[in-house]
Amino acid sequence: MRIDVITIFPGYLAPLREALLGRAISAGLVDLAVHDLRTWTRDVHQAVDDAPYGGGPGMVMRPQVWGEALDAVLALDERPARIVVPTPAGRPFTQATAQAWSGDERLLFTCGRYEGIDQRVVDDARRRDLTVDEVSIGDYVLVGGEVAVLVMVEAVVRLLPGVLGNPASAEQDSFSDGLLEGPAFTRPEVWRGLAVPDVLRSGNHAKIARWRRDRALERTAERRPDLLAALPEDALDDADRAF
Numbered sequence: 001m002r003i004d005v006i007t008i009f010p011g012y013l014a015p016l017r018e019a020l021l022g023r024a025i026s027a028g029l030v031d032l033a034v035h036d037l038r039t040w041t042r043d044v045h046q047a048v049d050d051a052p053y054g055g056g057p058g059m060v061m062r063p064q065v066w067g068e069a070l071d072a073v074l075a076l077d078e079r080p081a082r083i084v085v086p087t088p089a090g091r092p093f094t095q096a097t098a099q100a101w102s103g104d105e106r107l108l109f110t111c112g113r114y115e116g117i118d119q120r121v122v123d124d125a126r127r128r129d130l131t132v133d134e135v136s137i138g139d140y141v142l143v144g145g146e147v148a149v150l151v152m153v154e155a156v157v158r159l160l161p162g163v164l165g166n167p168a169s170a171e172q173d174s175f176s177d178g179l180l181e182g183p184a185f186t187r188p189e190v191w192r193g194l195a196v197p198d199v200l201r202s203g204n205h206a207k208i209a210r211w212r213r214d215r216a217l218e219r220t221a222e223r224r225p226d227l228l229a230a231l232p233e234d235a236l237d238d239a240d241r242a243f
C-alpha cells in the first residue's frame with residue numbers, strides 16, 4: 001500500500017515512521033510519502049488560506065493550492081488512490097472503514113486546518129471520478145486533520161498482511177465481531193490482592209471461550225448498547241442470549 005499525506009505540518013506525521021508502522025515501512029509493506037502543502041503556493045508569503053465567503057470566524061484553505069497539490073501528488077503513482085479528507089463533518093470512521101480501506105492500493109490523506117478546505121476541492125475531485133471520502137474519527141473537534149490521519153493510518157496499516165506478528169490479534173479485536181473486547185490478564189496470578197479469574201487458569205478452552213464471550217457481551221451491553229442493538233440477527237447464539 002502506498003500512503004500519501006499532504007499537510008502544512010509534515011512534522012506532525014513523524015510518528016508514522018515509529019514502531020509497528022515504521023517496521024511495516026522498512027519491510028516494504030507500506031510506502032509513505034508526506035508532502036508539504038506550501039510546496040504548491042506561488043506567493044512570497046506561501047499563503048494557504050483566505051477569509052471565508054459569507055463572513056464568519058477563521059480562515060478557509062485556498063482551492064488553488066490544494067488543487068495543484070492533489071494533481072501533483074496523484075500523478076506520482078499510477079495506482080488509483082482513495083482520497084481521504086478528515087473533517088468533523090464527515091461520515092464516521094469505524095473498524096469496518098479501516099477493514100475496507102486495508103484492501104486499497106493507495107490512500108491519499110489531505111490534512112485541513114483552520115475552518116477546513118474550500119469545498120470545491122472535494123467537488124472537483126469527485127466530478128473527475130476520483131474516490132473521495134470525507135470522514136470523522138469522532139464527535140469532537142481537533143485543530144487539524146493530522147492527528148486524525150495518525151489514527152486512521154494506524155487502524156488501517158495494522159490490518160495489512162504481515163504487519164501484526166499474530167494475525168489472530170486483529171481477528172479478536174474489539175469491534176471485529178461487533179462487540180467490545182473483554183478484560184485481559186497476565187502474570188502474576190495475584191497482584192495487590194487481586195486474583196486472575198480461575199477459569200482463565202483452568203485450561204478448559206471451551207469454558208474460557210464462553211467466559212470471554214460473556215465478558216464481551218457484558219461490557220458491550222454496559223458501555224456500548226448501540227453496538228449490541230446493531231448486531232445482525234444471527235450474530236448471537238442461544239448461549240449468548242442466555243447470558
Ligand SMILES: OB(O)c1ccc2cc[nH]c2c1
Nearest residue numbers: 086087112113141142144145
Ligand atoms: O476533528 B477533526 O477530525 C478535524 C479534521 C480536520 C480539520 C481541519 C480543521 N479542523 C479539523 C478537525
